[in-house]
Amino acid sequence: MKRLTILFALVLTFVIPTFAQKSCLQTAICGARSNAERTDYKGKASLLKAIGHAEKVLEQESNIHKINAETARLRRATEKYLSHRPSQWVTIQNGKLWTTTAGDTVQAHAPGFLRIGDLWYMVGEDRSKSWNPDVNLYSSTDLATWKFEKKIIENGVTSPELGKTRMIERAKLMYNQRTGKFVVWCHWEASNYGASEAACFVADSVNGSYRMVWSGRPLGIKSRDCNVFQDTDGTAYFISTTEENNHLGLFQLADDYLSVTAHTQLFPWQKREAPAIVRLADRYFMFSSACSGWDPNQCKLSVSSSLQSGWSELANVGNAIAYDTQAAAILEIRGTKQTTYLYVGDRWQDPDLPRTKTIIFPISFSDSTCHFAYHERFDLNFVTGEWRATPSAPSFADKSGWTVASCSSQETTSENAPAQHAIDGNAQTLWHTRYSSTPATPPHHLTIDMGRTLAIQGFLATPRMDGDANGLIRKYEFQVSQDGYRWTTVAAADWLPYCTEVDFPAQSCRYFRLVSTEGAFASLAEIDVINASADY
Numbered sequence: 001m002k003r004l005t006i007l008f009a010l011v012l013t014f015v016i017p018t019f020a021q022k023s024c025l026q027t028a029i030c031g032a033r034s035n036a037e038r039t040d041y042k043g044k045a046s047l048l049k050a051i052g053h054a055e056k057v058l059e060q061e062s063n064i065h066k067i068n069a070e071t072a073r074l075r076r077a078t079e080k081y082l083s084h085r086p087s088q089w090v091t092i093q094n095g096k097l098w099t100t101t102a103g104d105t106v107q108a109h110a111p112g113f114l115r116i117g118d119l120w121y122m123v124g125e126d127r128s129k130s131w132n133p134d135v136n137l138y139s140s141t142d143l144a145t146w147k148f149e150k151k152i153i154e155n156g157v158t159s160p161e162l163g164k165t166r167m168i169e170r171a172k173l174m175y176n177q178r179t180g181k182f183v184v185w186c187h188w189e190a191s192n193y194g195a196s197e198a199a200c201f202v203a204d205s206v207n208g209s210y211r212m213v214w215s216g217r218p219l220g221i222k223s224r225d226c227n228v229f230q231d232t233d234g235t236a237y238f239i240s241t242t243e244e245n246n247h248l249g250l251f252q253l254a255d256d257y258l259s260v261t262a263h264t265q266l267f268p269w270q271k272r273e274a275p276a277i278v279r280l281a282d283r284y285f286m287f288s289s290a291c292s293g294w295d296p297n298q299c300k301l302s303v304s305s306s307l308q309s310g311w312s313e314l315a316n317v318g319n320a321i322a323y324d325t326q327a328a329a330i331l332e333i334r335g336t337k338q339t340t341y342l343y344v345g346d347r348w349q350d351p352d353l354p355r356t357k358t359i360i361f362p363i364s365f366s367d368s369t370c371h372f373a374y375h376e377r378f379d380l381n382f383v384t385g386e387w388r389a390t391p392s393a394p395s396f397a398d399k400s401g402w403t404v405a406s407c408s409s410q411e412t413t414s415e416n417a418p419a420q421h422a423i424d425g426n427a428q429t430l431w432h433t434r435y436s437s438t439p440a441t442p443p444h445h446l447t448i449d450m451g452r453t454l455a456i457q458g459f460l461a462t463p464r465m466d467g468d469a470n471g472l473i474r475k476y477e478f479q480v481s482q483d484g485y486r487w488t489t490v491a492a493a494d495w496l497p498y499c500t501e502v503d504f505p506a507q508s509c510r511y512f513r514l515v516s517t518e519g520a521f522a523s524l525a526e527i528d529v530i531n532a533s534a535d536y
């Protein structure tokens with residue numbers, strides 16, 4: 001018996017740790033290899049040599065110290081190689097569907113991110129069929145070009161016992177330094193959101209085979225919309241909307257991230273969802289939304305120096321509909337000159353679940369506040385960590401000489417919102433349809449005379465920027481005319497994408513008209529048209 005115990009102790013001391021160390025070395029090899037495959041920086045040959053050496057050690061070595069030393073050596077070699085990334089600007093454009101390097105639509109809604117070297121991995125809901133989503137994995141070196149890696153969770157297949165009945169939402173991916181494993185936590189729901197469960201999956205490599213470890217109500221608590229947060233000391237948390245959407249639950253995870261060990265209730269009765277946490281020095285910032293189904297609502301921020309307590313009162317950030325998004329993640333781009341934080345959100349209603357857009361824009365923090373402003377496009381430098389307004393924005397027509405030919409109505413009594421404000425070049429002023437005395441009824445329209453014939457191939461409607469969402473135009477028609485009498489509709493849809501250029505085949509016209517065909521109000525900060533390309 002005694003001998004058996006000693007043997008068991010030996011196994012625990014040497015064999016199991018060796019397994020964990022090997023797993024970490026294996027992960028370092030996979031990370032180095034996939035980074036080498038997807039990039040072409042100076043020093044690639046040395047990195048490939050280091051990978052080859054590490055592979056031999058992995059195969060032949062069983063001494064823990066030697067394995068650890070090799071892992072550290074390979075990590076250093078990888079870092080050295082990645083330090084040769086050239087400093088370049090990458091443009092991120094919002095409002096459009098993302099396509100993969102193979103030309104397919106990216107399906108990774110409510111995404112979660114994990115960075116390995118210069119590779120960003122993104123997991124998210126595959127909503128190509130709207131309901132019962134699977135979970136897809138993509139990778140990118142610049143958050144703009146995405147390669148489809150694989151479907152990591154297939155509804156009804158990865159865990160077949162329930163059939164394809166689950167709503168797998170908000171999958172989030174983490175790497176566990178201690179175990180060398182990749183862990184996914186998600187909302188694991190039944191069709192009527194009554195199950196209120198979570199689930200956890202694990203794999204040996206980022207694009208390996210994920211198996212379900214656990215599903216259910218964490219510590220017996222009903223749990224819906226969720227996210228994860230990994231603190232600087234490696235402690236991880238699952239955070240979710242609990243007990244019929246009433247509270248947020250902060251669930252501390254075990255060291256291996258595969259189970260929940262403790263629960264702290266946050267924001268009692270405040271009905272928050274879509275939580276996303278980021279840590280800056282010794283402060284945690286948490287973004288969250290109200291619960292309004294797929295409709296966007298006001299994003300709010302709370303700050304604390306402890307995850308478990310002391311959260312400040314929720315404060316509004318951005319406009320009343322979070323620029324038509326709901327939070328999914330906050331990314332950190334740490335560079336040689338600065339750190340840029342990126343807000344990632346889902347534009348669920350634009351125009352439906354399969355075509356939901358992923359929106360990214362830079363945000364910044366000072367003390368306990370966040371500067372949270374929408375950018376239709378911006379440039380990012382992954383080496384310096386800087387961002388800037390994109391200098392090569394499309395060519396918008398010069399507005400001098402433009403006049404308002406007609407408009408359905410304008411509000412000039414309760415606020416100064418004449419139609420002229422939509423073409424004054426100032427996004428801080430706005431046109432609003434009449435709401436004093438007898439409110440105007442739809443359709444609302446604004447007709448502009450450009451004063452000369454122009455070839456145009458698109459327009460950009462900039463919504464009001466004052467934080468209010470009243471009058472946001474959704475169902476619309478965009479028409480052009482040469483003489484102001486005969487009109488051609490060149491674009492129309494049930495959903496005008498928020499602050500996004502709408503393209504149409506090039507047209508010569510002197511007049512254009514934006515019609516808002518439903519909604520009690522219409523409002524607009526600016527309307528611009530895009531010059532047709534020179535070869536038109």
Ligand code: DGJ
Nearest residue numbers: 110169225273274293294
């Ligand atoms: C909003 C949530 O944030 C989404 O993840 C999803 O659960 C929808 N509600 C369902 O209405």
